[in-house]
Structure formats: C-alpha cells, structure tokens
C-alpha cells in the first residue's frame with residue numbers, strides 16, 4: 225500500500241482488518257510482525273507532520289477497510305478536535321521512539337567482504353554491490369587480520385564473502401551474490417509483450433511506461449540497473465533536480481518505479497541472441513534460457529573505449545579502471561590519481577575524486593577542456609587546487625608489478641618537440657569515449673559503420689509496405705532507444721525520452 229518511498233501526503237486510518245508494516249532494509253522488503261496495525265489505529269502522521277520521507281509500506285493481512293485523510297483534512301482534524309489532537313500527538317511521540325529503537329537494531333549492511341584491497345575479486349564484488357546500491361561492510365584483511373568471521377576461507381588471496389548470513393568460501397559469481405540477495409535473476413514467465421535489453425535510463429524508462437500502460441515487460445540487465453548514468457557522481461542537467469542528483473539516486477528511483485508498476489528486471493543476465501518467431505522474437509540469454517516477446521527494445525547503451533596502452537590488460541582492475549566507480553573513493557585517499565579524457569564524465573570523476581585523492585591530473589589529447597566539457601564543470605575544476613589539466617598528453621604505457629605504480633605519457637604540443645614523461649601513479653581512470661557493442665545482434669539489423677543501431681528515417685533497408693516507426697530498427701517490432709541508437713544525443717534526458725517514446729510506438733505496432 226502506497227506509503228513507501230517519497231513523501232506521504234496521506235494518513236491512513238484502519239477501520240477493519242489488519243495491516244502489517246513492511247520496511248526496506250538495505251533493499252530487502254522485510255515484514256515486521258511486531259508492527260501490526262489494528263482497527264482504530266492510523267499511520268502516515270510522522271512524514272506528514274514532520275515533512276520527512278516515509279519509512280515503510282503496509283501489507284494487508286486480511287481484507288481491510290481504510291479511511292484516507294489528505295494533508296488538509298488531517299490538519300483540520302488536529303485543529304478542530306482536542307481529543308483527536310491529543311491522540312495523534314501521543315502516537316507521534318511513540319512512533320518517534322520506535323523509529324529510534326529501529327535505527328539502533330537494524331543491521332548496517334547485508335554483505336560482509338573480508339579480503340585484500342588490491343584483490344581483483346574484491347574489486348569486482350564491491351563494484352557490483354555499489355552499482356546495485358547494496359550497502360556492504362568491507363574489511364581489509366591486511367589491516368584487520370583478526371576480524372575473519374568464522375566459516376570463511378583464511379586464504380589471503382581468496383576473499384571471504386557473507387550475504388545475509390550465507391557464507392561463500394570461494395569468490396562467488398555476481399549472479400550467486402544477486403541470488404543470495406534475493407534479487408531477480410530469472411524471468412518469471414516464458415513470454416512477454418515487451419523485452420527491454422539493458423536497464424540504463426532508456427531501458428528503465430521503457431519499463432516504467434510499458435508496465436504502467438498495462439504491457440507485460442521484462443527488462444534484462446547484464447550487470448546493475450542504472451547503466452552509465454548510475455556511475456555518475458552528480459547529474460546536474462536532468463529536469464526537476466535543481467541541486468543535481470547522484471546517478472545512483474536517480475537510477476535507484478527509476479528501478480523502484482519500474483518494478484512498482486510491475487516490470488520485471490532480471491539482473492546479471494545478458495541477452496545474447498534475438499531471432500524472429502511466429503509470436504514476434506525469441507530472446508536468448510547467456511546460459512541458454514530464452515523468452516518470447518511481441519516487441520523488443522534495444523537499450524544497451526555503450527561500453528568504454530579501450531586505451532590501447534602497453535601493459536593495460538595486465539593491470540586492468542589493478543589500478544587501471546574504466547569509468548570511475550564511487551566505491552573507489554576510499555581507495556584513493558591521499559593518493560595520486562590520473563584521469564584520461566576530456567568529456568563530462570571525466571570532469572565529474574575529477575571533481576568527485578578530488579575530494580579524496582591528494583592530486584588529480586586530467587590528461588587530454590587536445591589543448592584543453594573547452595571543446596569537450598560543459599562550462600559548469602570546467603569552472604568547478606578550475607576552482608579545485610588539487611586538480612591539474614595536462615593538455616596534449618596521451619598515455620602510452622602503464623607499469624607495476626602487481627598493481628599500477630607508474631604511467632608513461634607522450635606530450636605532443638603543436639610546434640614543439642615530442643616529450644616522453646614518467647609519472648608515479650596510484651590509480652588511472654580511463655574515460656575516453658565509448659562504442660556500441662552490437663556485434664551479437666542479427667546481421668540483418670542495420671547498424672552504422674561504428675556499430676550504432678539505425679532506426680526510422682535513417683534506415684536504408686526496410687522490407688515492409690508501411691513506413692518504419694521512429695525508433696524502429698530494420699527488424700519490424702524491434703526498437704532502439706538511448707545511446708546505442710545511431711545519432712542519439714547521449715544524455716540521460718534523451719535516453720529517458722526515447723525509452724518512453726519507444727513504448728508509444730510499440731502500442732501502435734502491436735495494434736497493426
């Protein structure tokens with residue numbers, strides 16, 4: 225019942241039946257039998273009177289009759305009835321006490337990782353949990369060797385992981401962790417109206433609009449809901465958030481919204497093949513499972529372009545990273561950090577990491593940031609004493625025995641002799657643009673020479689008598705939205721817009 229998330233505008237008073245309070249405990253919906261509402265009791269007064277977000281939702285135990293009071297009616301009641309006022313304020317006091325007790329009794333996280341800071345498995349698990357907004361406790365065994373929880377491996381190179389009390393002595397796969405966290409990793413049905421591939425802003429918007437308009441929607445996501453936007457430390461240009469919003473927060477809300485309307489989101493699954501069938505298309509996942517769909521939305525975004533520097537493959541995940549995940553913040557405290565790239569994502573990463581690292585150097589091939597970065601970020605960077613921009617600079621090699629220790633750069637300023645310089649480096653974050661990974665799609669789905677998917681009026685191959693819908697690919701009924709689409713704008717707002725529009729065109733397509 226609608227008390228969860230956001231700010232409540234209603235007080236619910238139970239007239240008949242029984243309701244139980246359900247709280248979100250680190251992403252897990254947990255029923256609290258001790259908080260049961262009986263006839264005559266009410267809920268919703270704390271957020272409404274104190275203007276705080278709601279802290280739980282209600283689940284009916286039996287059929288119920290409920291009176292709903294909006295803010296104005298509730299304030300009238302408090303003002304006009306001394307008896308009601310006394311009862312409401314007393315209940316408010318008791319509830320605040322309960323909230324206090326609950327805060328003290330809640331676990332601080334659902335996952336414990338005991339391992340080494342520079343271990344790749346630890347890095348991958350922490351990245352996966354952060355991307356999925358699951359709080360975890362990280363214990364560095366080199367700093368706290370005595371804190372090994374019973375039942376976990378004491379092999380220093382094998383991280384010990386415990387999820388909701390379930391112990392893994394071998395490093396678990398991301399899907400095993402997701403299953404242990406009770407995240408959805410498999411479709412619940414064999415056929416859907418729409419299968420959306422990718423849960424970035426475009427895919428989640430398609431999920432929200434599709435499911436809210438009565439379509440049965442499955443979103444399939446190979447890693448974590450949020451896509452690139454989920455890794456952004458602060459999105460400042462998305463409508464409705466004048467102070468900016470972290471990508472994590474924005475995409476977390478999108479995920480909740482899509483699932484609340486009934487869209488299924490299967491995480492840690494890749495769609496590997498799409499083939500036409502009598503019902504529309506069959507989408508095959510990694511591991512062999514498949515579902516059928518009347519229509520498909522491809523919202524697979526883009527993947528980071530590789531640096532092509534010597535030594536990069538060996539040190540990937542060991543000091544060399546693509547993108548700048550937020551969990552790296554604690555690992556770069558007081559360290560020397562390099563960021564390669566001059567776009568907005570590199571600018572945001574520089575700003576974010578500069579609050580932790582001793583120094584952040586931004587390496588760009590051109591003469592500065594003007595041509596590639598938004599002015600608001602250039603201004604923010606200029607105001608930070610520990611960020612330096614190094615122009616005309618390319619990374620040619622990365623070195624280190626087990627972890628990054630040094631990078632070598634080539635400086636080629638116009639009309640000057642080439643210089644090769646070595647720099648001590650603790651971490652290198654690469655953000656030099658991205659490419660569409662669409663080679664797994666059928667050959668007859670038209671792409672441009674860089675792999676981006678052509679749609680609507682950009683198509684040069686089209687077999688049917690009717691015109692293709694905007695966003696429809698050369699395969700009728702398969703639509704593309706967001707960054708993966710040829711000529712797309714590559715912003716959160718345009719991805720959200722296209723994901724929503726794709727659903728409008730799918731309604732028209734299904735009605736043919």
Ligand SMILES: Cc1cc2nc3c(=O)[nH]c(=O)nc-3n(C[C@H](O)[C@H](O)[C@H](O)COP(=O)(O)OP(=O)(O)OC[C@H]3O[C@@H](n4cnc5c(N)ncnc54)[C@H](O)[C@@H]3O)c2cc1C
Pocket residue numbers: 421422423424425426427444445446447448449450451452453454455456457458459460461462493494495496523524525526547548568569570572705706707708714715716717719
């Ligand atoms: C660090 C950073 C900061 C940014 N900041 C801003 C900003 O401030 N403002 C702004 O407007 N834009 C910003 N952007 C750009 C914005 O995030 C993207 O334009 C937007 O996320 C694109 O959305 P999308 O849904 O098209 O693709 P993506 O966000 O790339 O999502 C695609 C999803 O598809 C999944 N996927 C791919 N292939 C498969 C498959 N075969 N099966 C299953 N899943 C698959 C991926 O794992 C991914 O989660 C930023 C980008 C980055 C990287």
